Amino acid sequence: MRNIVAFPLLGLAVILQSAIVSQVKLISGYADLPLLMLAAWALQERVKSAWLWAVLVCLMIGFVSSMPWLVVAAGYLGVIFMAQILQRRVWQAPLLAMFSVIFMGTLFIHLLSFAVLRILGTPFAFADVIGLITLPSLLLNMLFSIPVYALMRDLAHWVYPLEEYE
């Protein structure tokens, strides 16, 4: 039942991403709010529902975006996978883990998007994609990762209170 909060929260995140965040551009890149929220959520020690959240995000983004489902699903689930691996290894420095997941996750999703769209026939130049989309998006994701991490940590404390967790 506690995961019900995922529906309004992720729905709001996708709406914000589509309506506002995608308008705040740095060159041609912009931040990925659902990615940030997923990564921050998956890095919380108490959270056990990160995969469920990722599936929800995949469904919502896949519905809104014209990006192939494969890219969306593989991208966000891959980010959860990275976050869970890092969470076990870098648990004493959560922000470092967050930065690492965001860095690798953004690169992973963008490379996957580039590869799949290129295979499907969209004429992209690799240098353009890296310089105009990926690096600016990476910078914005890094900038937003700190407040998003703080928000998700508070949410995790609210959804999974300490006494229950212990």
Added chain:
Amino acid sequence: MNSRSLQTTIIFLVVGGILALSLGGFFGSASRQFGSILIDTQTWLSSRFLGLQDFFTAPRDIVSLRTRNAELEAQVSQLQAQVIELQQRVNETEILAALVDFSRSNPESTYKAAAVIGHDPSPFLHYIIINRGSNDDIRRGMPVVTNQGLVGRVDAVIADAARVQLITDPASAVNVYLQNAETSAVTFGSVTGDISLDMISQNKTVESGDLILTSGLGGGYPSDLPIGQVVTIRTLEFKLFQQATVQPAVDFSRLEIVLVITNFRPVDITPLEPLPSP
């Protein structure tokens, strides 16, 4: 005459004399001095009284003033919100008026106005989401325009919304006609949202400022919709075609309201395309 009558007569005479003297101006300086003493006393008393009144009533006034100030500040912020809302409405009205003018000047098509409510979450793609869908007879493939020119075409539709592929999308290609050069070409989108022109015959002379219109070839778009103007031309002798950069007619960064051409049915020419030889 008794003593009482004498007393009354003397009093009358004294009072009458004083009145006569004062009317004659003989008491002027004395009355002025007397008056000024009275006025000074009254002023002093009045100012002290007002001071005391302020002292006792001021705290109550500050409280009421603060309350009033808060009320007025709330009113000001409410009015500011109203002003912003009204400015937004004025902007919308101006856009709608321009769109109505456009639809009146192009009566051969029927239009459905839609508001832009979102963009594709991925920075790789240039799509917008509009608030009209199949409930409003919007179908896949319908062209989307503004009063300035072609925006794109409907890519996917649900009941109350639709996704539109912009002509700036990297996967978008539009058959166009260069009005002055009288030749056909194709525009392509890019990751940056710029539009480039390709497939211009080497024999044709294209100049900066040439108007680019949809040609209607391929059946994807109606003909004669403005796309933009040629900015720079790149001609290389060893290449089959000339290329050019395009200044789009539509400001894609400020799309708010668009028109969907609902009486245009795109033609699917895929079955007519030659199959690749084995």
